[in-house]
Amino acid sequence: MKISQLSTFIENRSGRLRAACEALAASGINIHTLCLADSRDFGILRLIVADPPAGKAALEAAGYVAQLTEVLAVEVPDSAGGLARVLATTDAAGLDIEYMYAFSTAPGQQAVVIFRFSDPDRALAELQRRGLNVVEPVKLLQG
Amino acid sequence: MLRENWNDGGPGFHPVSSSDYLPAAQLRDLQLRRLQSIVGRAYAHVPLFRERMDARSLTPASIESLADLGGLPFTVKADLRDTYPFGLFASPMSEIVRLHASSGTTGKPIVVAYTQEDIQVWSSVMLRTFAAAGISRGDIVQNAFGYGLFTGGLGAHYGLEAIGATVVPVSGGNTDRQVMLLRDFKVNAICATPSYFLHLIERAVELGIDLRELPLRAGVFGAEPWTPAMRQRIEADAGIKAFDIYGLSEIIGPGVAAECSAQDGLHVFEDHFYPEIIDPETGAVLPDGEEGELVLTTLSKRAMPMIRYRTRDITRLVAEPCACGRTIRRMQRVGRRSDDMMIIHGINVFPSQIEAALLAVEGALPHYRIVLRREHGLDQMQVEIEVSPEFFSDRIGAMEELRRRIAHSIHNVTGLNVPVRLAEPHSLPRSEGKAKRVWDERQDSQ
Structure with a gap:
């Protein structure tokens, strides 16, 4: 299953990241994990949140530009070589990764890697066919 | 004025510069005769000018004094755009030896034209520009103004050749090579936009070359506004005297006005370019000394006469005598404009x-x-x-x-x-x- 990721544009100015987080907090939206990609004078904040459409509405109400994009969450063993094996699989499938980031749900056991593939539908089919555990949104958001 | 004073630091006085020192009465008489001639030429050969004068019941015979110029209609940049490309030419193409162009407001350039005589006049006013900066025969001058459709490069080039200097026609860009040539050719003077020369100074420092130790002694800077603070910085960091020049393609290119050794305002070569200052709101002519928009009339241009061209540059005219001895009036350095052009x-x-x-x-x-x-x-x-x-x-x-x-x-x-x-x-x-x-x-x- 694909997961809906919330992303927003953040200027590289003091207080802007905090204000975005406060906007989500004010709407009671929990952030499960996030990744901030930055360039010289702006950043793009990508978030996995409990309620992505509500998160998008909250950010827009606070004046941010926000977007929902489809990503895949893949379970990876939290041990040496875990990620390398997953990437070997995506390589073998010829999948194009736009970006990725990881978080650990149960340290020492399982980590989850969020992948943004250029073609999420094909990626989902390929990964499942090759036996990787693509996490369901419900399970991820409970984790 | 003693002839020995007609010298801005160079070893000799160039006879072409004598027009800078015309007695006032003789200068006004020359301006009036040239004005009558150019208005007649514009009226006879350029439909736009004729239509506008006819609409006001004016003919070339209406110009009986220099003050009558104030009754003629203005010309604006949009007129050049509307008649793109050749609509304001007063000479047949068989007499036009050069075209230049500069950027316009809608992507269409402004096109300007020169006859052989116009090129000679342009060379002479650029000669006078360089003479005022103390440049003369025997000097090696690096011309970093862009060559091409932009008037800067070729305008400066012809003036430098006319004065007898040795031109290094390097054009803009390739800063490392510029620094190398300045050093290796023992260059005495440079022409550039002030922003580019600033960049060149910084690059020279990075290359370990101290411009103050080179024979370079003068810089002729124009084509963009700069400040007195900028001049001080250039003069200190490069060990040169920095001269401001003024011009615009619509009138001729560089060579409309130039600073002399006094560096206190730019002498307008008003035997060829007649300056007026107007209130930009009402269009009324203001007396010398008052600040307003500079309006220029080309007194001798053949291919493309300009009658009362609104430059949108804000300045004032200074009629008081200059320490250098020139009698032609000065204009204050242009610091701002009356339109939204940047x-x-x-x-x-x-x-x-x-x-x-x-x-x-x-x-x-x-x-x-x-x-x-x-x-x-x-x-x-x-x-x-x-x-x-x-x-x-x-x-x-x-x-x-x-x-x-x-x-x-x-x-x-x-x-x-x-x-x-x-x-x-x-x-x-x-x-x-x-x-x-x-x-x-x-x-x-x-």
């Missing part, structure tokens, strides 16, 4: 060009603003754009690509490399009422 690195830019460039990128116009700042005494421009949902992507690469495409589009339209900053929605200030696109954050307008 001059960035020697290139004319209108806000409408930036808007056209933004529209060309996505077909939609984001909220944006143009910010003018002054750094190191020079005007800099930045374009700031709000990221709206249709422009937003969660991929950094896509956002950087958007910024690159916008910068590229602005470069296509204006020829400038302008920094583009992406901003959050609603973060840029908005003006009430009429959309304000240009935010002038320059500390002083002079």
